[in-house]
Amino acid sequence: MNPRLSALPLSTWMNHLQGLRNAVEPRAERALALARARWLFRSVQSVGRNVAAYGSMSVQNEGTIQLGDRLTFVGGMMPSSLVCHPGARLSIGSDTQFNYGVSLEAWESVSIGERCMFASFVRVGDRDGHRTAPIVIDEDVWVAHGAIIMPGVRVGARSVVSAGSIVTQDVPPDSLAMGNPARNMSLELVARESGT
Amino acid sequence: MSPLPVPLSRELGTLLSRLKLRRCRAVGDAPTVLGRVWIHGSGEVRLGHRVVLDGRTAPIELHAMKGGSIILGDDVAIEGGASLEALQSITVGAGAKLGAFCKVMDNQHHPLRGNRHERPPSVPLVIEDGVTVGSRAILLPGSHVQQGATVAPGTVISRRIPPRVTVGGSPARVLRREVAG
Amino acid sequence: MSTRERIRSFIVDTFFVDEFADDDSFLRKGLIDSTGMMELVAFLEQDFGLKLEDRELVPENLDSLTRVVAFVEKKKQQRLPQVG
Numbered sequence: 436m437n438p439r440l441s442a443l444p445l446s447t448w449m450n451h452l453q454g455l456r457n458a459v460e461p462r463a464e465r466a467l468a469l470a471r472a473r474w475l476f477r478s479v480q481s482v483g484r485n486v487a488a489y490g491s492m493s494v495q496n497e498g499t500i501q502l503g504d505r506l507t508f509v510g511g512m513m514p515s516s517l518v519c520h521p522g523a524r525l526s527i528g529s530d531t532q533f534n535y536g537v538s539l540e541a542w543e544s545v546s547i548g549e550r551c552m553f554a555s556f557v558r559v560g561d562r563d564g565h566r567t568a569p570i571v572i573d574e575d576v577w578v579a580h581g582a583i584i585m586p587g588v589r590v591g592a593r594s595v596v597s598a599g600s601i602v603t604q605d606v607p608p609d610s611l612a613m614g615n616p617a618r619n620m621s622l623e624l625v626a627r628e629s630g631t
Numbered sequence: 632m633s634p635l636p637v638p639l640s641r642e643l644g645t646l647l648s649r650l651k652l653r654r655c656r657a658v659g660d661a662p663t664v665l666g667r668v669w670i671h672g673s674g675e676v677r678l679g680h681r682v683v684l685d686g687r688t689a690p691i692e693l694h695a696m697k698g699g700s701i702i703l704g705d706d707v708a709i710e711g712g713a714s715l716e717a718l719q720s721i722t723v724g725a726g727a728k729l730g731a732f733c734k735v736m737d738n739q740h741h742p743l744r745g746n747r748h749e750r751p752p753s754v755p756l757v758i759e760d761g762v763t764v765g766s767r768a769i770l771l772p773g774s775h776v777q778q779g780a781t782v783a784p785g786t787v788i789s790r791r792i793p794p795r796v797t798v799g800g801s802p803a804r805v806l807r808r809e810v811a812g
Numbered sequence: 813m814s815t816r817e818r819i820r821s822f823i824v825d826t827f828f829v830d831e832f833a834d835d836d837s838f839l840r841k842g843l844i845d846s847t848g849m850m851e852l853v854a855f856l857e858q859d860f861g862l863k864l865e866d867r868e869l870v871p872e873n874l875d876s877l878t879r880v881v882a883f884v885e886k887k888k889q890q891r892l893p894q895v896g
Binding site: 719743768771773789790791802803804 | 846847851
C-alpha cells in the first residue's frame with residue numbers, strides 16, 4: 436500500500452467518500468427517474484423530452500395523453516395518478532411540476548399549461564358524478580396542497596389556488612382562489628411583486 | 632395471545648420503535664411506532680415521552696430541513712399520512728393529536744407572485760397542549776393553535792386560534808366556543 | 813358604533829394588530845395576510861349585509877381602513893334604492 440495514502444487520517448477518507456456520494460447520488464436518481472418515466476408513460480401517445488418520475492405512479496391511458504418537455508413528478512407517501520378515459524384528452528405543458536399524491540382524471544378534456552406547479556394531494560377531474568365539463572389551467576398556475584379543481588373551471592395564467600380550496604367557478608388571471616367554495620381576489624391585494 | 636411474555640414483547644416493541652426513530656435527535660421514554668415513519672432532512676426532530684406514531688394506513692412524514700426543528704411534546708399522537716415540514720420550527724404541545732393526512736408546514740415554499748423559485752420567509756408554527764387537529768386539516772405558516780382548541784377535519788388555518796374553541800371551514804371560522812373551566 | 817369603528821375593532825380583534833393608521837396599507841404594513849383578507853371579506857358581507865363581487869376584491873377597495881370604509885359606504889348606497 437502506498438504509505439503516503441495510508442498516512443491520511445480516516446476522517447479525510449470518509450469525507451472524500453461522502454463527497455463522492457453527494458456528487459453521484461443525485462445523478463443516479465435523475466437517471467433512474469428518467470428511465471422510470473419512460474416505462475410509466477409507455478402507453479402515452481406523446482411524451483416530451485426529459486420527463487422524470489421520482490416515485491411510483493399509476494397511469495391509465497385509454498384516450499389521448501400529451502406530455503410536454505421537462506415535466507417532474509415527485510414521489511412521496513402516495514403515488515400520483517393520471518387517468519384518461521376513452522375519447523378523452525389530457526395535455527400537460529412543458530416544465531410543469533407535480534408533487535406526490537396528485538390525481539388528474541380526464542373524461543372529456545383536461546388541459547394544463549406550461550410552468551405550472553401542483554402540490555401534494557391536488558385533485559383535478561372533469562367529472563363529478565352528474566356532469567362532465569372540460570377543465571383548462573393556463574400557464575404559471577400554482578395549485579397548493581389538497582386543492583380540488585371542479586369540472587368546467589378555467590384557471591387563468593399566474594393565478595394561485597390556495598391550500599385546501601375547492602374551486603367551482605372560473606379563476607381570472609393573476610388571482611388568488613381560496614376557500615370552499617373558492618372566491619377569487621386580486622393577487623395585488625395580498626402579495627407584493629417579489630414574495631408574499 | 633402473544634407467544635412471548637407480555638413484559639418481553641413490550642420491551643421488543645419499544646426497541647423496534649426506537650430503531651424506526653433512530654434519526655431523531657432525542658426520543659423520550661416508551662415511544663410507540665406502528666407502520667412506517669419517515670424522518671428526513673438534516674434538521675432536528677425531538678420527541679417527548681410516550682409518543683404514539685401510527686403510520687399503518689400511510690407513512691407519517693417528519694421533515695425537518697436544514698436548520699429547522701420539529702419538537703413533539705409528551706403523549707403526542709399522530710395518525711397515518713400526517714406530514715410535518717419545518718424549515719424553521721414546528722412545536723407540538725403535550726397530549727396533542729394530529730389526524731390522518733393533515734399537513735403542517737411553516738413555509739409556503741413559493742411566493743404568491745413573482746419568481747416562484749425564491750423561498751419566502753418561514754413563520755414558526757405552534758400547536759399547544761391538548762390540541763386536536765382533524766384529518767386532512769392544513770396548518771399554514773403562522774398558525775398558532777392555542778391550548779385545548781379543536782381544528783375540525785379539512786380546515787385551513789394560518790393564524791392564531793384562541794384556547795378551547797372549535798374551528799372549522801375554509802376560510803376557518805369559530806364553530807363553537809367552550810366555556811372555560 | 814360607526815362603520816369605521818366596527819371595521820377597526822374587527823381588524824384589531826381578529827388579527828391582533830396594535831395601533832395602525834387609517835391610511836396604512838394592509839399589505840405593505842403586513843397587517844393582514846391572504847387568509848385574513850378572506851375573513852375580512854366574510855365579515856363585511858355578514859355584518860353589513862353586503863354582497864361583494866369577486867372582481868371588487870382589489871387593492872383600490874380593500875387595502876386600507878379608509879378604502880374599506882369608503883367601499884362599504886358606496887356599497888350601502890348602491891343597495892338602498894333596490895330595497896326601497
